[in-house]
Amino acid sequence: MQSGELFKVRRAGILLHPTSLPHSIGNGDLGQQAFYFVDFLVSCGVSVWQMLPLSPPHGDLSPYQSQSVNAINPVLISLEKLIEHNWLTADDNPPHDQGEEAIRTYRFARLREAFAGFKQHATEEELQAFEQFKINHAHWLEDYALYRLLKSLHDNAGWTQWPAKYRDRKKTSIDALKKQHADEIGFYCFEQFAAFGQWLDLKKYSNEKGIYLFGDMPIFVAHDSVDVWASRKNFLLDKKGQPNVVAGVPPDYFSETGQLWGNPHYDWKYMQKDGFQWWLERFKTQQVLFDVIRIDHFRGFEACWAVPADEETAINGEWVKVPGAELFETLRQHIDLPLVAEDLGVITDEVTALREQFDLPGMKILQFAFDGGAGNPYLPHHHEPNSVVYTGTHDNNTTVGWFHELPSHAQQHVCSYVQCDPHDMPWALISSAFSSVARLAIIPMQDVLAADAAHRMNVPGTAEGNWRWRFDWNQLPDGVHDRIRQLAGFFDRK
Template sequence: MTYLSKISFTRTAGALLPVFSLPGSYGIGVLGKEARAFADFLLASGIHCWQVLPMVHAGAGNSPYSGISAFAGDPLYIDPETLYEKSLITKEELEDACYPLSSYSVDYDWLLKHKPLLLKKAYSRLTTSMKEDIEHFKEENKYWLNDYALFMTIQEKGESIISKAFLSKEKEEALINDEVFSYYCFLQYEFYSQWQNLKNYCNSLGIGLIGDLPFYVSHDSSDVWANPHLFMLNKDFEAIGIAGTPPDYFSEKGQCWGNPLYDWNAMKGEGYDWWIHRIAFHVKYNDALRIDHFRGFERYWYISAENRDARLGRWEEGPGLSIFHAFEKKYGPAPIIAEDLGTVDERLFAFLKESGFPGMKVLQFAFDGNTSNLHLPHTYNNHSVAYTGTHDNNTTLGWVWEIDESSRNQALEYCNIPSSHWGDGGSQSPVCRGLLRTLYQSVSSIAIAPVQDSCGYGEDTRINIPGKATGNWNFRFTEENFKQIDQEYLLKLSNIFGRNNAFKFEK
């Protein structure tokens, strides 16, 4: 058994907030002044980690875990005000980009209709020096950007080329010189320029950005389109086996995600280059990286594409830590947090230990009457990252209302929460304060809570309901919401429990 370098993080506190949930005037949170204001808010609250959800170009259902590309950033997050400051759009066009209705949720239909019009106007006004910068970006990122821009260009032109394997050299060269191709390269240049600027600002405050890497990619993605040999597909490029999970906490019937499974033998034959490029790219733009469904490297749940019933799936062997050994040999240790939730067993525990990566603890999973439950804080070690809940959980207030009375009583007693008024909401919520305090005083290196738990918000503000196809990924905060948060309490917790420290990754 060959161990990787052990990864550790400074003891600190964090907040989970998707970028789409930021306040602002443009229909969705963007990478502009509101994002920097949130970083200022975190600093004043004694918090030095900002965890986001995947920032990839979202596909079906607007899910950040089902991207059009494993690399490309979502153009919806591009800040119009930055475009205005670059003289790429006019003041009138900036005003027209404002969303006219409620700002409490993301209206994806409106955005997908209106934002491309704005972005194409900005593209049409690029200066010579801007174009030179974009060319440099294209050259640095051609290993993924060419495929993404080709894929999007073909889609926008309404052409039907089922795989890059059917794209002739002549046709490919013609598309690469097309204005539509150049437009999609511009979008990625602008997205990553704005993201890098935000990262630099956060880092100047001692705040680290924790990105999120989905394990699988969408079948309808540039990755599968350009590299079908790396996935379990038949001769018609349809999936043979698809991804999901067996029955667990989130679903009694298991989950059938629908993503095509990797052909690990084919990936091994190429030295796992696709994965190594992917991890290196996202590590570059984040200070740490949470890898979703980490156990998929150890073994994965194979579901037949014919029946799509997760209960009838089976475990298959994954590549183990081969990818990470190859990565570490080339780049050094990676600042990774392993999502090790769901179905757990001794094999997973041994695999996580061998990886050297910290795993996750979630308070909402702790109170089942078992005093040895691994999510109870008295069982933690400091080589872990602890959460009140994740993006797939209910909010803390929503959760305490939905659990059974026995679990609720255990949680109230464990966290020393008065039994009276336990269901009250708001920033003074006894349940939210009690779980936050319990989280902060744990020995886990990083303690992270969704911002909803600092607000004391209920179920109507949760981010995602696993297994539900629509209505997710759209909750947004307003500036007034942030003003209602008791920053002094958060700062007090950070100071009392030694978490008011700048983010730092140690090898």
């Protein structure tokens, strides 16, 4: 988990989730456009592609509240790549403007056709690869397939709402389910086989082109997930599987009642006694998929805000210490994957000490830099080399949107600091990121496009309309490749 080759030199990259890639049928996927994006990064003279978690979301599409920490979202599977394998026939009339739900239904129906085609046309080598995939991922794959099956059999209800024999994983009931629905379980395994295969093809292409893939790992998992259903002993739950305490953050300047996230808390005593096996398996999967991982809500590895599950707000919680140092020491001994700590918000000395103990880069967000005076730690003159600098993140407004929403005196302050005119946004802030001493600079694709607030990926605290943004290559400003490559050259980044 050391920084490795990635942080030995100054680098730059772009933040773009694969679902935001252009596509004629709904969301972006792992097809040819993903490979074009790698080529785009190469043409810009940068070497890092950062993205959000790849895991399958629930209906709100948030990749931070997923159904599995190990699985890949099946909507990322390229249908075109399945056709190339001869597992799927071409469709001359796919849907284009029939709405998001219709397109998702179409994609999943085509995946079922591909499974039938795979069983009929797969080569012996492909069949063996599928069997080997199931062996390699046995620690999570069958449970994930069972979870998907049971949700489909119970109108997508959460696992605590299933009949007790399934909720509590009674062996005779689960064995009967496996026998009765063997083909359906096989389909869900095939989805992951196809998704992992396409991802690893993309990763191989990226690495050969000198591009590192930078992933993201939420600290907590959704209560309605295979991870909690199949590993209840790792979480603080009652006999019916409901959380005893849930995660959140305490009241602060932004919220008088705090934030109540609702994720179940880990049973850290059990996890530590078990040698952190659940975490090791989770990290091993990410090590297969990525070259570096950002750990979301890193402060939660020092202490978590635990709120009784029956509370309506986060006010009546308490800080509970976590054996983060012991976990990261275990990871250091078994995992070779560079990590970045998302250390945003109110960070205590203890959290900083934990990050520094394991030499993990922190994050610097330039949109956070221009209030609080010259001592603001996000201002470039306070940056440190062992960090990653961003203009903004997936949770922020675009830089153009952020700047336009500032009052005029704040705009003047920003322009005075970065020595620019207002019309120079977002490039003045991008240049500040590239010039920072931080070893890695990441620019959201929206800022590369100079896109306004309408192009936000997520607005925290809202439940509708997030995680759906896509771009089109026609939005690229003229000469943007040269402009980024020139900045990378000026500031010794690649």
